[in-house]
Amino acid sequence: MTKRNDHFIVKEVKVVRIGIVGGGAIGLLFATQMAEIDSTIVFTKTVEQARALSEQGITRIENEQKVIRCVQADITEQIEHYQLDLLFIAVKQYQLPSILPYLQQISDDLPLVFLQNGMRHLQELDRLTHKHLFVATVEHGVLRIGPTTIDVRGRNRTNISVYRGEEQKLSPFLNSLEATFPFVWRENPRTMLLEKLSANVVINSLTAVLKVTNGELITNSSFLKLAETVFAEFSAVFPEDVQEAMWTNVKQICLKTANNRSSMLSDLEKGQQTEVEAIVGYVLNEAKKKEIDVPLLQTLYWMIKGLEKKSLD
Amino acid sequence: MTKRNDHFIVKEVKVVRIGIVGGGAIGLLFATQMAEIDSTIVFTKTVEQARALSEQGITRIENEQKVIRCVQADITEQIEHYQLDLLFIAVKQYQLPSILPYLQQISDDLPLVFLQNGMRHLQELDRLTHKHLFVATVEHGVLRIGPTTIDVRGRNRTNISVYRGEEQKLSPFLNSLEATFPFVWRENPRTMLLEKLSANVVINSLTAVLKVTNGELITNSSFLKLAETVFAEFSAVFPEDVQEAMWTNVKQICLKTANNRSSMLSDLEKGQQTEVEAIVGYVLNEAKKKEIDVPLLQTLYWMIKGLEKKSLD
Numbered sequence: 001m002t003k004r005n006d007h008f009i010v011k012e013v014k015v016v017r018i019g020i021v022g023g024g025a026i027g028l029l030f031a032t033q034m035a036e037i038d039s040t041i042v043f044t045k046t047v048e049q050a051r052a053l054s055e056q057g058i059t060r061i062e063n064e065q066k067v068i069r070c071v072q073a074d075i076t077e078q079i080e081h082y083q084l085d086l087l088f089i090a091v092k093q094y095q096l097p098s099i100l101p102y103l104q105q106i107s108d109d110l111p112l113v114f115l116q117n118g119m120r121h122l123q124e125l126d127r128l129t130h131k132h133l134f135v136a137t138v139e140h141g142v143l144r145i146g147p148t149t150i151d152v153r154g155r156n157r158t159n160i161s162v163y164r165g166e167e168q169k170l171s172p173f174l175n176s177l178e179a180t181f182p183f184v185w186r187e188n189p190r191t192m193l194l195e196k197l198s199a200n201v202v203i204n205s206l207t208a209v210l211k212v213t214n215g216e217l218i219t220n221s222s223f224l225k226l227a228e229t230v231f232a233e234f235s236a237v238f239p240e241d242v243q244e245a246m247w248t249n250v251k252q253i254c255l256k257t258a259n260n261r262s263s264m265l266s267d268l269e270k271g272q273q274t275e276v277e278a279i280v281g282y283v284l285n286e287a288k289k290k291e292i293d294v295p296l297l298q299t300l301y302w303m304i305k306g307l308e309k310k311s312l313d
Numbered sequence: 314m315t316k317r318n319d320h321f322i323v324k325e326v327k328v329v330r331i332g333i334v335g336g337g338a339i340g341l342l343f344a345t346q347m348a349e350i351d352s353t354i355v356f357t358k359t360v361e362q363a364r365a366l367s368e369q370g371i372t373r374i375e376n377e378q379k380v381i382r383c384v385q386a387d388i389t390e391q392i393e394h395y396q397l398d399l400l401f402i403a404v405k406q407y408q409l410p411s412i413l414p415y416l417q418q419i420s421d422d423l424p425l426v427f428l429q430n431g432m433r434h435l436q437e438l439d440r441l442t443h444k445h446l447f448v449a450t451v452e453h454g455v456l457r458i459g460p461t462t463i464d465v466r467g468r469n470r471t472n473i474s475v476y477r478g479e480e481q482k483l484s485p486f487l488n489s490l491e492a493t494f495p496f497v498w499r500e501n502p503r504t505m506l507l508e509k510l511s512a513n514v515v516i517n518s519l520t521a522v523l524k525v526t527n528g529e530l531i532t533n534s535s536f537l538k539l540a541e542t543v544f545a546e547f548s549a550v551f552p553e554d555v556q557e558a559m560w561t562n563v564k565q566i567c568l569k570t571a572n573n574r575s576s577m578l579s580d581l582e583k584g585q586q587t588e589v590e591a592i593v594g595y596v597l598n599e600a601k602k603k604e605i606d607v608p609l610l611q612t613l614y615w616m617i618k619g620l621e622k623k624s625l626d
Contacts, residue, residue: 209522209523209616210522210616210619210620211524212623216623220619220622220623221619221622222615222616222618222619222622223615223616223619225615226612226615226616226619229612295608295609295612296608296612299539299542299608299609299612302535302536302538302539303522303523303535303536303539305535306523306533306534306535306536306539307523309533309534309535310525310529310533
């Protein structure tokens with residue numbers, strides 16, 4: 001909106017209010033980046049974390065430097081009392097069902113961006129009445145090392161795609177972040193999610209079972225054989241959507257993040273629930289529907305479920 | 314042999330000289346047991362271990378008690394210079410090829426007992442000209458914790474079967490051990506080795522990959538599914554020889570040795586070569602010949618080979 005004045009044009013800068021549901025590694029990373037230019041509020045599961053974030057802000061460690069960013073914070077139950085212009089949903093896929101009731105209470109006009117791994121959340125999105133829904137896949141490597149502190153291990157980009165509604169609702173805002181926190185628009189949300197899923201299926205599940213870094217999957221010839229076989233099984237389940245380029249992408253991620261421990265391995269080591277259902281479970285389910293044999297994925301699923309049970313004990 | 318005398322019968326007690334090739338856990342356990350009643354000599358790979366054994370004897374720890382048994386010792390290269398009545402071969406299967414040249418130099422009349430895991434060594438036995446060959450499977454749980462010290466975790470028995478020649482060559486001697494170190498004669502050497510192989514294939518390979526104790530394979534429902542699937546693949550490769558009783562046997566071993574870490578897991582943890590070739594490799598090879606699909610065993614093979622490479626680095 002512009003106002004005509006006698007001598008000059010005043011551009012009214014609209015204040016954008018960004019909401020982020022989820023106080024995990026990705027939620028806090030997004031919050032620190034959004035807070036640099038806009039008013040940002042983080043919605044958490046616990047009162048304790050909301051209080052800590054309001055009081056201490058978020059500490060972002062990167063290249064041995066610390067940056068502290070102040071944010072607002074509250075528990076997710078309170079979300080309907082805030083006026084927001086845009087909302088990122090940064091909880092794990094298995095936490096989504098507990099978040100949906102709060103999303104159903106907020107305005108249908110509020111654009112929502114879902115940052116979950118896997119593809120299972122697409123079904124849940126279909127049950128929402130919001131006009132503008134987006135899905136995104138995050139390629140930044142980030143670790144939460146406390147309720148208000150994250151460690152950025154590697155930056156890359158966020159891919160984003162329209163699931164329902166208009167790209168225009170989001171693009172002006174994302175453009176303003178371009179220099180510091182790039183988003184890349186992708187045509188097809190399914191293909192984009194499948195690409196991320198293929199990497200997660202291969203890298204997360206194998207590194208979690210073998211307890212190795214991402215890079216070892218391609219430098220150790222026996223592990224590489226396993227990775228190739230997992231990818232071949234994945235391709236057999238999604239033959240129309242999987243191209244050779246996806247395998248190249250998986251190998252490049254292993255190379256770029258060679259010294260990183262995957263999130264699934266970290267989860268097992270910390271005795272936390274993993275995303276095995278959203279990642280391997282989803283593929284097994286699709287394989288079952290299509291009556292395709294995926295013995296290695298079935299093996300990895302049982303191994304991770306068993307290790308999860310053991311570490312949660 | 315008995316001698317008639319005027320007033321009484323003097324029984325000439327023959328001194329039996331027992332040789333044991335291999336200074337590992339099983340070799341040293343056998344040596345301590347044989348040394349209790351007969352003259353025993355251990356043949357080792359290194360001069361250092363032979364010297365240490367000659368000087369310090371073997372320390373056997375069991376139920377928090379220590380027993381020291383004196384033995385003779387020498388390197389395997391010297392074996393032909395000893396007069397022996399019986400020889401146990403207690404090296405790992407993958408060490409057998411380096412031992413065979415020395416066995417070929419010793420008398421064809423000397424009975425040989427092979428204690429290797431797997432079944433691959435049967436081919437190697439066929440190349441020997443000795444008249445009396447026996448194969449055995451050891452059900453004692455024992456760990457070597459130094460060049461002259463072993464820790465006996467659990468005693469059970471040794472199964473033994475004639476591969477070639479006469480049972481009578483061995484049975485009088487084994488009977489003399491009955492009270493302290495029981496041997497059980499088995500009709501069919503193949504069935505006996507297959508039974509041990511089935512337990513090793515299931516227990517060793519899964520515990521090595523998952524890094525869990527033997528008991529967790531049956532108490533963790535996801536791990537139990539994996540164990541059942543490994544056993545099912547094994548059965549498919551040897552359909553004539555595998556009975557339901559073998560699966561019961563595998564579960565009973567897991568139960569009896571619940572707190573033990575398998576030898577393959579220990580080998581990986583110590584950065585030592587495992588017996589994966591003799592155990593999983595053998596089954597894969599048989600499966601290939603018979604064109605039977607064993608995807609879980611193939612996966613476990615690659616995982617263990619990769620972990621072995623990693624730990625040997």
